[in-house]
Amino acid sequence: xxxxxxxxxxxxxxxxxxxxxxxxxxxxxxxxxxxxxxxxxxxxxxxxxxxxxxxxxxxxxxxxxxxxxxxxxxxxxxxxxxxxxxxxxxxxxxxxxxxxxxxxxxxxxxxxxxxxxxxxxxxxxxxxxxxxxxxxxxxxxxxxxxxxxxxxxxxxxxxxxxxxxxxxxxxxxxxxxxxxxxxxxxxxxxxxxxxxxxxxxxxxxxxxxxxxxxxxxxxxxxxxxxxxxxxxxxxxxxxxxxxxxxxxxxxxxxxxxxxxxxxxxxxxxxxxxxxxxxxxxxxxxxxxxxxxxxxxxxxxx
Amino acid sequence: xxxxxxxxxxxxxxxxxxxxxxxxxxxxxxxxxxxxxxxxxxxxxxxxxxxxxxxxxxxxxxxxxxxxxxxxxxxxxxxxxxxxxxxxxxxxxxxxxxxxxxxxxxxxxxxxxxxxxxxxxxxxxxxxxxxxxxxxxxxxxxxxxxxxxxxxxxxxxxxxxxxxxxxxxxxxxxxxxxxxxxxxxxxxxxxxxxxxxxxxxxxxxxxxxxxxxxxxxxxxxxxxxx
Ligand SMILES: Nc1ncnc2c1ncn2[C@@H]1O[C@H](COP(=O)(O)OP(=O)(O)OP(=O)(O)O)[C@@H](O)[C@H]1O
Ligand SMILES: [Mg+2]
Numbered sequence: 221x222x223x224x225x226x227x228x229x230x231x232x233x234x235x236x237x238x239x240x241x242x243x244x245x246x247x248x249x250x251x252x253x254x255x256x257x258x259x260x261x262x263x264x265x266x267x268x269x270x271x272x273x274x275x276x277x278x279x280x281x282x283x284x285x286x287x288x289x290x291x292x293x294x295x296x297x298x299x300x301x302x303x304x305x306x307x308x309x310x311x312x313x314x315x316x317x318x319x320x321x322x323x324x325x326x327x328x329x330x331x332x333x334x335x336x337x338x339x340x341x342x343x344x345x346x347x348x349x350x351x352x353x354x355x356x357x358x359x360x361x362x363x364x365x366x367x368x369x370x371x372x373x374x375x376x377x378x379x380x381x382x383x384x385x386x387x388x389x390x391x392x393x394x395x396x397x398x399x400x401x402x403x404x405x406x407x408x409x410x411x412x413x414x415x416x417x418x419x420x421x422x423x424x425x426x427x428x429x430x431x432x433x434x435x436x437x438x439x440x441x442x443x444x445x446x447x448x449x450x451x452x453x454x455x456x457x458x459x460x461x462x463x464x465x466x467x468x469x470x471x472x473x474x475x476x477x478x479x480x481x482x483x484x485x486x487x488x489x490x491x492x493x494x495x496x497x498x499x500x501x502x503x504x505x506x507x508x509x510x511x512x513x514x515x516x517x518x519x520x521x
Numbered sequence: 522x523x524x525x526x527x528x529x530x531x532x533x534x535x536x537x538x539x540x541x542x543x544x545x546x547x548x549x550x551x552x553x554x555x556x557x558x559x560x561x562x563x564x565x566x567x568x569x570x571x572x573x574x575x576x577x578x579x580x581x582x583x584x585x586x587x588x589x590x591x592x593x594x595x596x597x598x599x600x601x602x603x604x605x606x607x608x609x610x611x612x613x614x615x616x617x618x619x620x621x622x623x624x625x626x627x628x629x630x631x632x633x634x635x636x637x638x639x640x641x642x643x644x645x646x647x648x649x650x651x652x653x654x655x656x657x658x659x660x661x662x663x664x665x666x667x668x669x670x671x672x673x674x675x676x677x678x679x680x681x682x683x684x685x686x687x688x689x690x691x692x693x694x695x696x697x698x699x700x701x702x703x704x705x706x707x708x709x710x711x712x713x714x715x716x717x718x719x720x721x722x723x724x725x726x727x728x729x730x731x732x733x734x735x736x737x738x739x740x741x742x743x744x745x746x747x
Binding site: 425431438 | 593604626627628
């Protein structure tokens with residue numbers, strides 16, 4: 221009963237603080253909205269590019285060719301090494317007869333990829349392994365490892381296109397990450413500043429409260445509430461943006477993006493996860509901001 | 522109740538407020554603190570009300586060493602001390618009732634008790650008919666009575682008043698003093714700094730004279746001697 225009454229007083233004061241400094245509160249909320257919306261775009265971008273690269277990976281495995289005339293025992297040994305390597309996803313051995321049959325089939329089917337493939341092929345055909353790396357970023361390292369195995373003649377380069385895509389997505393990812401971190405720091409700073417101004421404007425009141433026996437915790441709690449209110453308001457818009465925006469994008473693009481190869485991740489689960497994360501980030505950022513302001517006040521007094 | 526042992530107060534700018542003070546004040550005393558401006562009266566009182574930290578020596582209040590008390594604990598001591606200022610320090614946007622209730626809320630009392638205690642002390646200082654007035658609608662004397670009501674709302678054992686009549690005319694000054702006197706008769710310890718020598722009881726009370734940060738006189742005296 222008692223703590224409930226107290227909490228109402230805190231909530232009332234916190235709300236009053238927000239209203240009394242409506243413009244500063246508004247700028248904090250706005251920063252949060254911008255930051256979190258970018259975060260949402262970023263998170264959805266990342267989960268989709270993860271899907272893209274997964275799509276690419278299954279198509280750009282390494283093509284490993286053995287020397288002509290290696291023994292079965294040597295092939296067995298090489299396969300054993302490949303199978304236990306931590307960067308290897310799936311792999312498949314095809315001897316030269318199977319490889320010949322596959323090429324013949326691709327020609328018969330009029331497969332697009334055959335042009336690229338034929339340009340790189342050597343006669344006579346070699347025994348090959350098709351090796352998928354666990355992710356696109358491990359291809360180079362894996363390629364080098366396999367090339368150093370005794371019976372290996374050569375390893376085909378991973379597709380340049382896939383490398384370019386993964387390099388671009390990585391670059392965009394990094395830039396966005398830096399940008400968001402900067403924005404988050406800015407949001408913390410702005411909220412901290414808003415609350416410091418509120419504390420400052422209520423300095424007289426606070427010093428009287430201190431004088432009549434209010435504890436530091438008691439008199440600063442409304443400011444933490446103020447931060448929380450800013451955080452909650454700041455989270456609502458980006459969450460709505462996430463829930464509605466992604467669905468609209470998914471529906472208008474029909475679930476594919478840029479190239480038909482890449483499927484967008486289904487909205488339902490992703491959107492709720494991202495929305496939930498937005499809420500957590502918003503509230504943490506505003507809590508950190510208000511706690512910094514409160515700590516500064518408490519340590520100064 | 523209050524024990525100063527070799528207490529000094531130096532401000533960060535190097536000015537000495539109080540120098541090497543040794544003094545005891547007992548429970549139930551009414552003590553006047555006098556002395557010229559800048560003598561250190563406020564410095565002395567502010568150390569007791571924990572508004573200023575002691576720079577050297579030892580200060581005990583109600584058998585607790587508060588010399589270097591943490592600001593996260595000081596509120597527990599402040600609740601046992603009522604403070605009254607020359608400039609009242611009322612919040613202008615709050616009514617008489619709210620100004621008093623605010624002090625009770627600050628210590629976390631439940632709403633029902635806040636109401637009961639606030640009304641009790643407001644009637645005690647004779648402002649029952651001004652409960653809903655704002656400070657700027659009150660005379661100086663009435664404002665000071667509100668601040669006394671606020672100071673005693675938490676029922677402290679000790680009341681510190683720093684020139685409480687400094688802004689008041691003689692009539693209001695005597696009224697404030699009589700309230701303090703009454704509180705003293707109820708057993709509260711009162712320490713009051715003043716420049717208004719007319720107020721000092723002529724029936725013998727303790728007067729501490731401070732000059733240049735040191736006690737230069739400390740005795741029970743009558744009006745004619747001051
Ligand atoms: N916060 C402060 N910072 C620096 N010096 C201070 C501070 N407060 C007081 N002083 C100095 O300490 C000395 C004592 O001041 P104090 O306020 O205790 O005097 P006082 O006896 O209360 O004077 P008055 O009768 O004018 O109120 C003075 O020299 C004053 O300038
Ligand atoms: Mg003074």
